[in-house]
Structures are given as structure tokens and as C-alpha cells.
Amino acid sequence: MAAANAELIGSxxxxxxxxxxxxxxxxxxxxxxxxxxxxxxxxxxxxESMDTAGAWLIRKTFGAVEISxxxxxxxxxxxxxxxxxxxxxxVPGHFLERLGKKAWGALHQSWSxxxxxxxxxxxxxxxxxxxxxxxxxxxxxAGFDALPIAGLLSFLMGIVIAYQGAExxxxxxxxxxxxxxxxxxxxxxxxxxxxxxxxxxxxGSAFTAQIGTMRVTEEIDAMRTMGISPMDQLVLPKxxxxxxxxxxxxxxxxxxxxxxxxIMASFSLDVGYVDFIDRFGASIKLSAxxxxxxxxxxxxxxxxxxxxxxxxQVSGGADSVGRQTTRSVVQSIFLVIVAxxxxxxxxxxxxx
Amino acid sequence: xxxxxxxxxxxxxxFNGALVHDHVDLEVxxxxxxxxxxxxxxxxxxxxxxxxxxxxPGSGSIKVFGKEVxxxxxxxxxxxxxxxxxxxxxxxLFSSLNVMENVGLPLREHTSFSQGLIEEIASIKIELAGxxxxxxxxxxxxxxxGMRKRAALARALALDPxxxxxxxxxxxxxxxxxxxxxxxxxxxxxSLDLTMVMVTHDLxxxxxxxxxxxxxxxxxxxxxxxxxxxxxxxxxxxxxxFYGPRGRAAREQAWKRK
Numbered sequence: 001m002a003a004a005n006a007e008l009i010g011s012x013x014x015x016x017x018x019x020x021x022x023x024x025x026x027x028x029x030x031x032x033x034x035x036x037x038x039x040x041x042x043x044x045x046x047x048e049s050m051d052t053a054g055a056w057l058i059r060k061t062f063g064a065v066e067i068s069x070x071x072x073x074x075x076x077x078x079x080x081x082x083x084x085x086x087x088x089x090x091v092p093g094h095f096l097e098r099l100g101k102k103a104w105g106a107l108h109q110s111w112s113x114x115x116x117x118x119x120x121x122x123x124x125x126x127x128x129x130x131x132x133x134x135x136x137x138x139x140x141x142a143g144f145d146a147l148p149i150a151g152l153l154s155f156l157m158g159i160v161i162a163y164q165g166a167e168x169x170x171x172x173x174x175x176x177x178x179x180x181x182x183x184x185x186x187x188x189x190x191x192x193x194x195x196x197x198x199x200x201x202x203x204g205s206a207f208t209a210q211i212g213t214m215r216v217t218e219e220i221d222a223m224r225t226m227g228i229s230p231m232d233q234l235v236l237p238k239x240x241x242x243x244x245x246x247x248x249x250x251x252x253x254x255x256x257x258x259x260x261x262x263i264m265a266s267f268s269l270d271v272g273y274v275d276f277i278d279r280f281g282a283s284i285k286l287s288a289x290x291x292x293x294x295x296x297x298x299x300x301x302x303x304x305x306x307x308x309x310x311x312x313q314v315s316g317g318a319d320s321v322g323r324q325t326t327r328s329v330v331q332s333i334f335l336v337i338v339a340x341x342x343x344x345x346x347x348x349x350x351x352x
Numbered sequence: 353x354x355x356x357x358x359x360x361x362x363x364x365x366x367f368n369g370a371l372v373h374d375h376v377d378l379e380v381x382x383x384x385x386x387x388x389x390x391x392x393x394x395x396x397x398x399x400x401x402x403x404x405x406x407x408x409p410g411s412g413s414i415k416v417f418g419k420e421v422x423x424x425x426x427x428x429x430x431x432x433x434x435x436x437x438x439x440x441x442x443x444x445l446f447s448s449l450n451v452m453e454n455v456g457l458p459l460r461e462h463t464s465f466s467q468g469l470i471e472e473i474a475s476i477k478i479e480l481a482g483x484x485x486x487x488x489x490x491x492x493x494x495x496x497x498g499m500r501k502r503a504a505l506a507r508a509l510a511l512d513p514x515x516x517x518x519x520x521x522x523x524x525x526x527x528x529x530x531x532x533x534x535x536x537x538x539x540x541x542x543s544l545d546l547t548m549v550m551v552t553h554d555l556x557x558x559x560x561x562x563x564x565x566x567x568x569x570x571x572x573x574x575x576x577x578x579x580x581x582x583x584x585x586x587x588x589x590x591x592x593x594f595y596g597p598r599g600r601a602a603r604e605q606a607w608k609r610k
Contacts, residue, residue, distance in 0.1 A: 021511060052480075053473050060472070
């Protein structure tokens with residue numbers, strides 16, 4: 001199989017070989033170095049085969065010169081290929097223009113987020129019946145199914161805290177304070193935060209992907225035409241389900257975390273289980289537990305609202321679903337941590 | 353006259369125990385427009401998917417360009433896929449790429465051409481498919497159904513295949529776009545010397561574009577031939593298909609044009 005070739009013979013160029021995608025590989029480079037000064041004629045009678053790519057290359061490079069010897073079917077092809085109109089369509093704008101568009105986009109996004117929260121709230125006020133079926137369904141998927149991963153991660157977190165504390169505490173002979181360390185940090189901060197982050201990654205992303213795909217396939221529109229409000233059918237049950245599931249998961253995570261800390265304490269600090277539990281009851285106030293649990297519903301609302309909102313922001317196709325899902329997870333984790341920081345400030349102001 | 357470019361012998365496929373293809377035999381000649389018709393769910397699209405190696409049949413043989421395609425190895429399968437183009441029913445355009453990038457993607461993957469040349473070739477294909485040049489920078493979700501089909505056809509033609517498969521090329525198009533598509537298919541076949549195999553329900557397309565039609569039903573090929581020939585068949589399923597109210601109208605239309 002002969003590759004496409006062009007030979008210069010006097011004032012004539014002789015074209016040979018296969019002028020198709022396979023034969024033209026690498027030929028483009030060579031043809032660029034050609035000088036066409038003084039060329040009178042192009043002889044194409046030895047071209048073996050040709051496709052549109054080859055026809056276009058011939059027309060593009062030798063268009064101005066007389067081409068002879070083309071086989072009739074090849075001539076037809078060269079004739080048919082009109083020079084495409086290559087004027088640029090989408091020109092990227094000026095730097096300032098793009099900056100402005102970005103800023104406007106961000107502003108617009110937060111505005112529509114606010115109006116989404118408003119819509120959800122008004123749907124909540126207006127809703128006359130509670131749709132239990134989707135709530136149960138979401139409870140199962142976002143709550144119950146998350147038990148193993150939430151439990152395992154908190155358990156490991158408890159072990160890590162106790163282990164890290166062990167070295168410092170044993171240096172001062174303050175082994176028993178590992179109970180305060182593990183108890184307070186798990187119950188007040190890490191239990192709720194860790195669970196919220198797991199659920200944001202697990203369920204927030206699922207909410208966005210589900211609603212987003214339903215938008216792409218026009219299922220949301222179909223729902224609207226049937227007089228079913230997507231807000232009532234899709235969003236509220238998800239919010240309710242997370243409001244119930246996240247505090248419960250947080251309690252479970254607290255227990256598993258403390259359990260992890262307890263096991264580690266008995267291993268590396270010689271604090272027995274009985275001592276640990278005694279000390280736990282004496283030094284950890286109920287308020288520490290309640291402060292942690294109190295944050296969970298707020299985190300739940302953030303995750304569910306952001307997840308659903310980003311789902312409704314999907315437009316177009318698969319690409320957009322992916323983008324909005326990423327955004328949903330990043331945004332909900334970000335907002336959860338911001339909310340946690342605000343809680344810390346408030347709690348320290350009221351001395352909790 | 354001409355040799356067979358696609359030869360299916362004794363093909364059997366079953367889904368969950370239901371026999372979809374029961375010893376199907378088909379032959380497509382070089383340079384013809386071959387249509388596969390039949391009621392919904394009779395395995396037409398499955399047949400296309402099997403030819404394009406997207407799905408494995410139970411047994412039988414599929415020969416394309418005289419070569420058995422069912423036992424090709426990886427490299428041979430790649431070469432085979434490059435020599436065929438497929439247009440999917442719903443376009444299957446990549447939503448993150450604009451039309452030009454969609455059409456240019458196979459070229460970028462399989463040739464060493466420069467970006468500029470790829471864009472030029474892609475533009476030629478887009479124009480061949482009858483899209484205005486302003487459509488090149490649009491994304492699939494900004495296109496109408498008809499334009500999406502044309503863009504999908506342009507992408508199927510990107511690598512200058514000899515054999516093009518069209519799955520329901522006119523489904524979901526308005527009559528005007530559909531008849532535009534009829535003409536486009538014939539024009540492309542003439543000018544690019546293509547062989548086309550299409551699966552379709554569109555009776556107008558069958559009457560006016562297809563050189564030969566195979567009618568699938570009950571897992572068998574119930575009849576193969578020109579439309580006139582096929583419409584005279586006395587198989588009950590074929591008669592039902594062509595002599596329903598819509599079938600008759602399309603037939604009259606075809607006679608009028610002739």
C-alpha cells in the first residue's frame with residue numbers, strides 16, 4: 001500500500017499513492033514544506049484512491065493550478081468539496097468580560113439558591129399532606145444504608161484521637177483524661193461533622209445526580225404537567241428524610257467513636273473499660289452531647305437543600321450532571337464547615 | 353453484478369430465553385441502500401448492534417468486506433470499526449463537545465492531522481450533512497432534533513467509512529426534515545460512493561430511498577427485495593405492515609412521484 005506522495009518534476013507535480021485517511025498520515029507536514037513557485041500543472045493520474053480528506057487536501061494545496069488526469073470519480077469528489085467557511089464562531093471574550101460574566105454568574109447562583117430555599121420553605125408551609133413513601137425510601141438509602149460506613153469511620157476516628165492523645169497524656173501521667181479528650185471531641189465536633197461530610201458525599205451527590213438526570217430526561221417537566229410539584233415530590237421528602245436520619249446517624253457515630261477511643265485507651269493507656277465509663281459519666285456533661293446533636297439537623301438541611309438545588313441547576317446533558325454533582329458536594333461540605341464554625345462562635349458566647 | 357459487502361449467515365440471538373433472531377440470513381451488496389424494516393421489538397436494532405460488535409449474537413456468522421467479524425481480535429476490530437460509521441437513533445452526540453468537536457473527535461483520535469486540517473475536514477462533513485456553518489459551534493442541547501440527526505450523520509461520516517449504519521434516521525423528525533433527510537441520504541450515497549444499511553419504520557424512506565428492503569418478523573427474514581416486490585408478498589405480517597392505512601398512503605405517494 002503506497003502512501004500519498006507528491007513529486008516535483010520540472011514544472012509539474014506528480015501525485016501518487018493513496019489519498020485517504022490511512023495514506024495521508026504524516027503527509028500534511030511534508031506538503032507544508034513544498035514550494036509551489038512556477039508550477040504549471042498537477043498530474044494526478046497515478047492516484048490510487050481518494051476520500052474527502054484527500055480531496056480537500058488536493059483542493060486546498062493545488063486549487064489554483066490546473067489538475068489533470070484525475071479519475072472521473074475522484075474529479076467528482078474534488079469538485080464537490082467546497083472550501084469550508086472557516087470563520088470563527090465563538091470567540092473567547094476579553095479578560096474583563098469573562099471576569100464580569102463569572103462574577104455575575106456567581107451572584108446569580110447565590111440569588112437562585114436563595115429563591116430555591118424560599119420556594120422550598122413556602123412549599124413546606126403550603127403542603128397539606130406528608131408523602132411518607134418517598135420519605136421512607138430516602139430514609140433507607142440516605143440513613144440506614146449509611147450505617148456501616150459512618151460507624152466504621154467514626155470508630156477509626158475514635159481510635160486515632162485516643163492514640164494521638166495517649167503519648168501526650170501519658171507523659172504527664174494524665175492517662176484518665178483520654179476520656180475527656182475522646183468524649184468531648186467526638187460528641188461536640190467530630191461525630192456531627194464527620195457524619196455530615198460522609199452524608200454530603202454519599203447522599204448529597206446522589207440527590208443532585210438523580211434530580212439532574214431527571215431534568216435531562218424531562219421527567220421533571222413531565223411531573224409538572226401532571227400537576228405534581230417536584231418540590232413536594234422530590235425535594236421535601238429528601239429534606240425530611242435527612243432531618244430525621246442525620247441526627248440518628250450522629251448518635252450512632254458518637255457511640256462508635258467513643259467505643260473506638262475506649263478500646264484504644266485500654267490498649268495503650270491502661271485505662272480499663274469500667275474506669276473509662278465511670279469517668280465518662282462524671283466528666284462529660286449532657287450538654288456536650290446535645291450541642292453535637294443540635295447541629296445535625298442544620299447540617300442535614302444544608303446538605304439536602306444544596307443537593308436538590310444543584311440538581312435543578314442541571315441543563316443539557318451528561319457533562320452538566322457531572323459538573324453540578326461536583327459543585328453540590330463541594331458546596332455542601334463547605335457550608336457545613338462554615339456553619340460548624342458559626343456554631344462554635346455562638347456556643348462560646350453563651351458558654352456552652 | 354456487485355459483490356456482497358455484508359453477509360449474515362444463520363444468525364441466532366436470544367434474550368432471556370426469547371428467540372429474537374432465528375437463523376437470520378442477509379446479504380447487502382456494495383453501493384446499495386439497504387433497509388431493515390419490521391415491527392417494533394423484532395430485533396432490527398439488535399441486528400445493527402451485533403454487526404457493529406456492540407453485542408454478541410448467540411451463534412452464526414457476520415462477514416463484512418469478506419471477513420468474519422465475530423472473531424476479530426482487538427486490533428482487527430479497531431480497523432473494522434474505523435471502516436464503518438454508525439449513526440445512533442438519538443444521535444449519541446457528546447454533550448460536552450460542540451458539533452465541530454464531535455465530528456472531529458474520531459479524526460483527532462485516529463489520524464495525525466493538525467488541528468487546523470481536522471477542523472477543515474470536520475467542517476466539510478458538517479456541510480455535507482446539510483448543517484449551516486453557524487451550527488458548528490453549538491452544543492448538542494442547543495440543536496433541534498433534525499439538526500442533531502444531521503450532526504450525528506456528519507460524525508458517522510468523519511472517517512470516510514465505506515459502510516454506514518443508520519438506526520432510525522428519520523424517527524422523531526417533522527415531515528419536512530424527514531424528506532430533507534431522504535434526499536441527503538441519497539445525495540451522500542451518490543457522491544461518497546457509500547453503502548448504507550438502515551433500520552427504519554419510515555415508510556416514505558423505505559419507498560423512496562431504499563434499494564432493497566429486508567422485512568424482519570418472528571425472528572425470521574420474512575422477505576427481501578425492492579419495495580414493489582415486497583409489497584406484493586402475501587405473508588400476513590408484511591401485508592399488515594404495508595397495507596395499514598399509513599402504509600397505503602406512503603405507497604400512493606411513491607407511485608405519484610414515479
